[in-house]
Amino acid sequence: MIHTEGLTKTFQRGKQLVHAVKGVDLDVAPGELVAFLGPNGAGKSTTLRMLTTLLSPSSGSARVAGADVRTQPALVRRRIGYIGQGNGAGHNYRVIDELRAQGSFHRLAPAVSRERAAELLRALQLNGLEKRPVMSLSGGQRRRLDVAMGLMNHPPLLFLDEPSTGMDPQGRANLWEHIIRMRDDLGMTLVLTTHYLEEADDMAERVIVIDHGTVIADDSPGRLKLDHADDVITLTFGAVDEADVAKRALRADQRYADRFEERAGEAVVLATDHGARQLPGILHLLEAAGARPEAAAIREATLDDVFLNLTGRSLREDDTPDAAEDGSAAARTANTTDGADAA
Amino acid sequence: MNAQTIEHVHAADEDGTGGRIGRFLSDTRAVFTREIVVVLRDPFSLVFSLLQPLVFLALFAPLLGGMVGGDGIGDASALEWFLPGVIVMICVFGTGMTGSNLQYEMQTGSYERILASPLSRASILTGRALKEFAPLVVQALVITLVAVPLGVTPHLAHVLVGILLLGVFGIGLGALSYALAIATRGKEWMFWTVQQSLTFPLLLLSGMMLPLETGPDWMRTVARFNPLTYIVDAERELFMGTFASSTVLWGAVAAALTCAGGLAVGIRTIRRSAR
Numbered sequence: 172m173i174h175t176e177g178l179t180k181t182f183q184r185g186k187q188l189v190h191a192v193k194g195v196d197l198d199v200a201p202g203e204l205v206a207f208l209g210p211n212g213a214g215k216s217t218t219l220r221m222l223t224t225l226l227s228p229s230s231g232s233a234r235v236a237g238a239d240v241r242t243q244p245a246l247v248r249r250r251i252g253y254i255g256q257g258n259g260a261g262h263n264y265r266v267i268d269e270l271r272a273q274g275s276f277h278r279l280a281p282a283v284s285r286e287r288a289a290e291l292l293r294a295l296q297l298n299g300l301e302k303r304p305v306m307s308l309s310g311g312q313r314r315r316l317d318v319a320m321g322l323m324n325h326p327p328l329l330f331l332d333e334p335s336t337g338m339d340p341q342g343r344a345n346l347w348e349h350i351i352r353m354r355d356d357l358g359m360t361l362v363l364t365t366h367y368l369e370e371a372d373d374m375a376e377r378v379i380v381i382d383h384g385t386v387i388a389d390d391s392p393g394r395l396k397l398d399h400a401d402d403v404i405t406l407t408f409g410a411v412d413e414a415d416v417a418k419r420a421l422r423a424d425q426r427y428a429d430r431f432e433e434r435a436g437e438a439v440v441l442a443t444d445h446g447a448r449q450l451p452g453i454l455h456l457l458e459a460a461g462a463r464p465e466a467a468a469i470r471e472a473t474l475d476d477v478f479l480n481l482t483g484r485s486l487r488e489d490d491t492p493d494a495a496e497d498g499s500a501a502a503r504t505a506n507t508t509d510g511a512d513a514a
Numbered sequence: 515m516n517a518q519t520i521e522h523v524h525a526a527d528e529d530g531t532g533g534r535i536g537r538f539l540s541d542t543r544a545v546f547t548r549e550i551v552v553v554l555r556d557p558f559s560l561v562f563s564l565l566q567p568l569v570f571l572a573l574f575a576p577l578l579g580g581m582v583g584g585d586g587i588g589d590a591s592a593l594e595w596f597l598p599g600v601i602v603m604i605c606v607f608g609t610g611m612t613g614s615n616l617q618y619e620m621q622t623g624s625y626e627r628i629l630a631s632p633l634s635r636a637s638i639l640t641g642r643a644l645k646e647f648a649p650l651v652v653q654a655l656v657i658t659l660v661a662v663p664l665g666v667t668p669h670l671a672h673v674l675v676g677i678l679l680l681g682v683f684g685i686g687l688g689a690l691s692y693a694l695a696i697a698t699r700g701k702e703w704m705f706w707t708v709q710q711s712l713t714f715p716l717l718l719l720s721g722m723m724l725p726l727e728t729g730p731d732w733m734r735t736v737a738r739f740n741p742l743t744y745i746v747d748a749e750r751e752l753f754m755g756t757f758a759s760s761t762v763l764w765g766a767v768a769a770a771l772t773c774a775g776g777l778a779v780g781i782r783t784i785r786r787s788a789r
Contacts, residue, residue: 253627265555273631
């Protein structure tokens with residue numbers, strides 16, 4: 172569905188060259204749900220914008236839905252759906268007018284356009300709002316309308332740029348429920364960018380971690396966490412002596428010898444794969460040594476741990492969308508602004 | 515891509531292809547329809563926009579006759595001389611504002627969605643300019659009809675050709691306004707500063723409001739390089755009932771050149787914004 176080779180984007184910013192995306196090689200198969208994850212300015216939105224033909228690559232190639240982004244941009248746009256970060260529907264227009272306009276932009280016959288608009292309004296729980304001006308809709312309704320517009324041409328491939336930014340958790344869950352159902356109904360491939368770790372973890376089947384314009388990891392969220400991060404088990408004992416007994420027992424076992432933190436106090440902290448699966452064995456080992464914890468807690472590995480282990484930085488340090496890469500729609504049309512992407 | 519979606523996509527690719535011109539026309543119609551629906555759903559602004567040129571005509575034309583004493587306006591009455599000028603003026607103001615609506619859409623994200631659609635770039639420019647131009651057709655016809663009882667001889671066919679000529683010119687001007695909006699994105703004040711700084715000198719140096727014949731030599735020289743001068747002169751000839759004249763021809767050439775130049779600049783600006 173997507174194939175890129177050496178996809179590169181360089182911006183001229185004053186006298187300086189900014190390398191926003193550095194030779195991305197990528198293959199996305201039909202039906203996948205892929206998330207680009209990375210800090211602000213990593214190059215994920217710039218990559219998405221090249222794939223949707225909103226930006227032209229500086230070098231390299233990309234085929235999207237069977238068409239070349241350089242030589243057949245209109246064909247790419249015909250075959251994809253795109254839901255940008257801003258509101259795609261004009262605020263002064265009526266809901267139904269925007270849906271039908273989107274249909275006509277994709278050259279759907281008026282009857283087909285009417286039928287699809289009605290079908291999407293129903294599916295996205297927007298029925299009854301047809302004649303309302305877009306500006307009168309709630310944030311969640313507007314976002315669902317954006318999804319409806321992105322699906323008017325029944326695209327086999329849908330791009331979503333930060334689809335749930337600014338939404339509350341309930342609204343986000345509701346939006347995703349709709350997106351996933353529409354994906355199942357239409358058999359779509361989904362490619363999204365997100366700075367929400369939980370969103371990438373929960374929704375994506377494949378996460379492509381981008382940093383400084385380069386793909387640094389690419390796998391399922393589970394596999395990434397298994398390969399690049401550990402679950403953390405914290406055992407709390409009633410007394411320091413008992414905790415020391417536990418530490419001695421763990422130190423003596425080669426499976427755990429280098430997996431726990433040497434720290435004083437009643438708590439013993441272990442980092443391990445499959446924490447929930449390992450815990451009964453650890454408890455059994457400690458019990459045999461005469462140490463019985465009063466409490467045990469597992470913190471499962473997160474994609475932030477993955478990023479931290481790969482780069483030495485946390486994604487959470489800067490988890491709000493900034494104007495440099497993901498800012499206003501106006502800024503996103505500017506070459507200078509995109510140039511700030513990797514700055 | 516599964517077989518069903520491939521089939522669908524291929525069918526969609528073939529739909530409405532009909533050659534480049536066919537696609538351009540169909541895309542332009544789609545953009546124009548989206549834009550004009552908003553105007554039609556708000557008749558108050560349409561009615562108000564009709565009143566403005568009427569007020570201008572009623573309050574300015576009588577002053578003109580007294581002020582210039584007929585110098586430079588040939589055999590025409592002040593009203594006959596001024597009427598085509600007012601129509602050119604509303605065309606310049608209307609299509610020159612094409613970019614202002616775009617600025618708002620760039621802020622909300624709506625413009626980006628349109629760029630991500632398969633519409634041709636030229637059709638986006640043309641459709642939007644035509645939306646600004648469409649009310650002019652109604653305005654021009656209404657003020658011409660209102661002027662008839664006041665002594666203006668109606669030449670309907672000539673008026674329609676004059677409106678067509680303004681439409682061609684307006685597409686070019688609208689595309690330039692669109693390009694200006696992209697170039698000044700995020701700085702609305704700059705759009706208006708540049709737009710106003712150019713519009714008024716162009717209007718005054720076209721002889722639209724006052725005859726240039728009574729002005730100094732340098733003004734007449736500068737006016738010869740102003741495409742609007744040729745448009746205004748052609749409109750006056752047409753409204754006086756003349757088709758076959760070199761003035762009308764030069765007006766048509768100026769309109770065509772503005773249209774071609776405006777679209778070229780507009781398309782180039784959209785493409786540059788994707789670099």
